Amino acid sequence: SPVPAPTATLVRVLKNSNTLGIAIEGGANTRQPLPRIVTIQKGGSAHNCGQLRVGQIILEVNGISLKGQEHKDAARIIAEAFKTKEKDHIDFLVFEPG
């Protein structure tokens, strides 16, 4: 039977808590080349949004591709997206690997 291709989903996280509340692993030049969500903390904005899951891979943050970004740079892009007052939300493009 055909294997469905993983589909990317756009998830909008409202900044309705003091913390984003995710832990990520991975980045360019590691075994996990794109950041993967490994923890979602209760009470954080990510948890409140209800659409992010452990195991999802983050492809883009506010339209910025994380492909080729090393771990620290990917983490910085996400942290800055949460910190900026220009937007009350962060858009994550994620997919769930098969």
Add this chain to the structure above:
Amino acid sequence: REKRLTLPPSEITLL
């Protein structure tokens, strides 16, 4: 035969 992993594991960052 076991595949050799050449890339290192990643650190984890809490955001």
